[in-house]
Amino acid sequence: xxxxxxxxATRSAIVEFLDRAGEVPPAERVAVFDNDGxxxxxxxxxxxxxxxxxxxRRAVSVDPSIAEREEFHALIARxxxxxxxxxxxxxxxxxxxxxxxxxxxxxxxxxxxxxxxxRHPERRVPYRQMRYQPMLELIAELRSRSFDxxxxxxxxxxxxxxxxxxxxxxxxxxxxxxxxDYDVARAADGSVHVVRTTELVGPPNEGSAKxxxxxxxxxxxxxLAAGNSAGDAEMLDYARSPxxxxxxxxxxxxxxxxxxxxxxxxxxxxxxxxILDTAARSxxxxxxxxxxxxTVFSPS
Amino acid sequence: xxxxxxxxATRSAIVEFLDRAGEVPPAERVAVFDNDGxxxxxxxxxxxxxxxxxxxRRAVSVDPSIAEREEFHALIARxxxxxxxxxxxxxxxxxxxxxxxxxxxxxxxxxxxxxxxxRHPERRVPYRQMRYQPMLELIAELRSRSFDxxxxxxxxxxxxxxxxxxxxxxxxxxxxxxxxDYDVARAADGSVHVVRTTELVGPPNEGSAKxxxxxxxxxxxxxLAAGNSAGDAEMLDYARSPxxxxxxxxxxxxxxxxxxxxxxxxxxxxxxxxILDTAARSxxxxxxxxxxxxTVFSPS
Numbered sequence: 001x002x003x004x005x006x007x008x009a010t011r012s013a014i015v016e017f018l019d020r021a022g023e024v025p026p027a028e029r030v031a032v033f034d035n036d037g038x039x040x041x042x043x044x045x046x047x048x049x050x051x052x053x054x055x056x057r058r059a060v061s062v063d064p065s066i067a068e069r070e071e072f073h074a075l076i077a078r079x080x081x082x083x084x085x086x087x088x089x090x091x092x093x094x095x096x097x098x099x100x101x102x103x104x105x106x107x108x109x110x111x112x113x114x115x116x117x118x119r120h121p122e123r124r125v126p127y128r129q130m131r132y133q134p135m136l137e138l139i140a141e142l143r144s145r146s147f148d149x150x151x152x153x154x155x156x157x158x159x160x161x162x163x164x165x166x167x168x169x170x171x172x173x174x175x176x177x178x179x180x181d182y183d184v185a186r187a188a189d190g191s192v193h194v195v196r197t198t199e200l201v202g203p204p205n206e207g208s209a210k211x212x213x214x215x216x217x218x219x220x221x222x223x224l225a226a227g228n229s230a231g232d233a234e235m236l237d238y239a240r241s242p243x244x245x246x247x248x249x250x251x252x253x254x255x256x257x258x259x260x261x262x263x264x265x266x267x268x269x270x271x272x273x274x275i276l277d278t279a280a281r282s283x284x285x286x287x288x289x290x291x292x293x294x295t296v297f298s299p300s
Numbered sequence: 301x302x303x304x305x306x307x308x309a310t311r312s313a314i315v316e317f318l319d320r321a322g323e324v325p326p327a328e329r330v331a332v333f334d335n336d337g338x339x340x341x342x343x344x345x346x347x348x349x350x351x352x353x354x355x356x357r358r359a360v361s362v363d364p365s366i367a368e369r370e371e372f373h374a375l376i377a378r379x380x381x382x383x384x385x386x387x388x389x390x391x392x393x394x395x396x397x398x399x400x401x402x403x404x405x406x407x408x409x410x411x412x413x414x415x416x417x418x419r420h421p422e423r424r425v426p427y428r429q430m431r432y433q434p435m436l437e438l439i440a441e442l443r444s445r446s447f448d449x450x451x452x453x454x455x456x457x458x459x460x461x462x463x464x465x466x467x468x469x470x471x472x473x474x475x476x477x478x479x480x481d482y483d484v485a486r487a488a489d490g491s492v493h494v495v496r497t498t499e500l501v502g503p504p505n506e507g508s509a510k511x512x513x514x515x516x517x518x519x520x521x522x523x524l525a526a527g528n529s530a531g532d533a534e535m536l537d538y539a540r541s542p543x544x545x546x547x548x549x550x551x552x553x554x555x556x557x558x559x560x561x562x563x564x565x566x567x568x569x570x571x572x573x574x575i576l577d578t579a580a581r582s583x584x585x586x587x588x589x590x591x592x593x594x595t596v597f598s599p600s
Contacts, residue, residue: 027465104515150473161519165327172519173450173473182515184508184534190582191541192534194515201516202501208484215404215482215494216501217517219461219472234484234492241491282490 001141004134004295011292013247013285014138017224018145020245024223026146028244031224032176032214032235033135035153035160038228038251039168041130041297043260044121048155051114052095059098069094093198096180100198104158104182107196111162131167131298132251134287135226139168142224150222152176152214154206154231158196176217178204206231211238228253230275236284248284252276255290259297301441304434304595311592313547313585314438317524318445320545324523326446328544331524332476332514332535333435335453335460338528338551339468341430341597343560344421348455351414352395359398369394393498396480400498404458404482407496411462431467431598432551434587435526439468442524450522452476452514454506454531458496476517478504506531511538528553530575536584548584552576555590559597 005011021029036042056075060067067076071094074082083091099107120130139149151170153160157177164170179201182194203209211234214222225232225239226249236248252275253262263274279286289296305311321329336342356375360367367376371394374382383391399407420430439449451470453460457477464470479501482494503509511534514522525532525539526549536548552575553562563574579586589596 104519104521157516158519173517175519179516182512184511184538186537190537192511192537193541194511194538211484211492211494212482216457216479217473219404219458219475221404237486237490237492238484238494241493 002134002137004137004293006292006294008292010285010287014249017245017247018141021145021147021223024244028221028223029142029145029147030150030218030220030222031139031142031147032150032152032218032222032226032239033139033168034225034227034229034232034235035151035155037253038226038232039132039135039151040127041120041132041259043253043262046155047118047127047130048159050118050121051111051159052098054114054118055098055110056095071095096200097198100196102196103193104196107158108162111159115163125297127163128167129297129300132293133295133298134293135251136168136298138226143169147224148174148220150174150176150214150218150220152205152210152225152235154178154204156180157205174218176205176210176213178206208234210235214238223247224249226251228275230278233278233282237282240283248282250275250279250284250286252279252286252288254288255293255296257290259289302434302437304437304593306592306594308592310585310587314549317545317547318441321445321447321523324544328521328523329442329445329447330450330518330520330522331439331442331447332450332452332518332522332526332539333439333468334525334527334529334532334535335451335455337553338526338532339431339435339451340427341420341432341559343553343562346455347418347427347430348459350418350421351411351459352398354414354418355398355410356395371395396500397498400496402496403493404496407458408462411459415463425597427463428467429597429600432593433595433598434593435551436468436598438526443469447524448474448520450474450476450514450518450520452505452510452525452535454478454504456480457505474518476505476510476513478506508534510535514538523547524549526551528575530578533578533582537582540583548582550575550579550584550586552579552586552588554588555593555596557590559589 033039036046056072066072071086071091115127118127142149151160151164155177157175157179160177161172161175164175181197181199181201183197185193185195205213222239223242223246225235227236228251240246240248253260333339336346356372366372371386371391415427418427442449451460455477457475457479460477461472461475464475481497481499481501483497485493485495505513522539523542524547525535527536528551540546540548553560
């Protein structure tokens with residue numbers, strides 16, 4: 001069980017939780033995982049940003065004038081100063097507009113096409129091999145104990161759905177993320193489709209939105225939540241609150257040799273407190289990549 | 301197979317669809333059912349209205365002054381004229397405010413408590429026995445053929461979730477409905493809960509919102525949809541649009557002896573065209589309760 005987890009306080013806390021969860025009715029065995037930085041490496045860039053940059057290159061190849069738009073110019077030049085000045089919301093809005101009008105099937109095909117060829121920019125391996133092996137083992141162990149496993153991501157719902165089954169065995173309805181709105185389009189032959197708009201439905205799925213959207217979309221309260229950033233704090237505390245056994249697990253990126261060493265921050269969240277101080281104050285279990293994981297990445 | 305469906309064109313269309321669906325990849329075998337009037341009798345009132353009236357009586361028993369509020373006064377008096385003048389949105393808003401501040405667990409307990417004692421006002425049986433037996437048989441047949449079965453209801457998501465497993469074997473994440481927004485509340489001990497607000501998230505789940513929300517919440521496109529009113533039209537056409545086998549099934553309430561005879565209308569939708577004309581024009585399959593169903597209600 002959990003072969004890539006080294007013996008220690010963290011592994012013991014996980015095993016104790018798993019044992020105690022046997023007392024919980026199966027319908028309440030619900031686990032929710034953040035994606036970027038929790039199940040999948042998020043450095044040097046979120047993989048969704050790499051996908052959007054690939055979409056931008058595609059769009060520019062069709063219509064070079066697109067590259068002149070201020071946000072796209074800064075992205076193509078990787079001009080950090082200009083990007084910072086424009087702000088992530090404006091950048092994201094410009095990228096989202098590139099995909100407006102696509103059906104979910106079109107969008108899914110684009111994402112699958114991207115992952116079929118994409119390699120991590122530094123390690124040069126497919127993104128499947130950037131999944132964290134210890135977390136995959138934890139998911140498998142949870143399922144063997146009749147847990148339902150879901151994802152709650154700050155990333156786009158449809159982007160994560162496109163890889164959810166293949167990467168984690170999570171079906172589309174199990175993905176809670178930042179949502180784009182849809183329009184209903186009726187073709188001349190009477191057929192009805194939904195197409196992407198440029199509008200987000202509600203705020204990004206970070207912070208307080210995570211427990212709200214878990215209830216809205218899934219309707220089930222987790223007793224295990226795993227995350228790695230300030231944007232996961234409310235979700236982790238939400239999982240910790242039930243009367244019975246619960247586990248709030250924070251992945252700490254402290255291994256510059258095998259992964260990356262950084263203080264996790266959500267894209268749209270910054271807090272004065274370090275995430276490790278928050279974890280200590282909140283009673284979360286911390287998984288140190290350096291100390292607790294004997295293997296970091298999935299071999300295949 | 302389908303013992304409560306009488307031989308005829310409708311049963312044949314269903315059987316043909318089921319046979320052809322064997323060619324569809326299992327991941328695309330998705331069926332979505334409306335609830336009120338499609339799986340469960342909706343006359344003389346939506347059962348959710350009966351629940352809300354019970355909640356109103358409870359609130360008045362605690363604080364009689366509540367009964368003086370204009371919307372509640374009209375409801376308690378069942379004053380149809382006053383109710384019509386106030387409008388369903390204002391009535392619904394007043395009732396929703398009664399339940400603001402409840403956690404999902406509180407709300408679920410209220411609904412379960414209601415169904416434990418509630419009887420249909422005219423037939424005097426538990427609401428389980430107001431489920432349509434032929435539709436339950438169709439759901440069972442779909443599941444035996446590896447379909448995933450979901451609900452898309454104009455009713456409240458949480459209200460239908462509370463009965464979804466018990467009435468139809470649908471888990472909470474499989475229910476798409478009209479959604480209330482949640483606030484995140486942190487108690488003095490640091491525990492985190494979500495609590496109901498008075499605000500709806502987006503429009504009621506009727507009309508174009510049905511395909512939009514099916515994609516947003518489930519992320520899977522149905523090849524079978526079943527409904528009974530103008531509010532189901534876009535969902536039925538959405539299911540009919542794929543290239544492969546599909547079925548759009550309309551329940552026609554034409555049996556005054558065994559159920560009710562009425563022209564189905566969604567609560568918030570009225571169209572000039574009769575629903576049967578829409579069905580004929582759109583190529584939907586019509587299930588006549590009088591002609592196609594040998595048994596109407598579930599015996600238990």
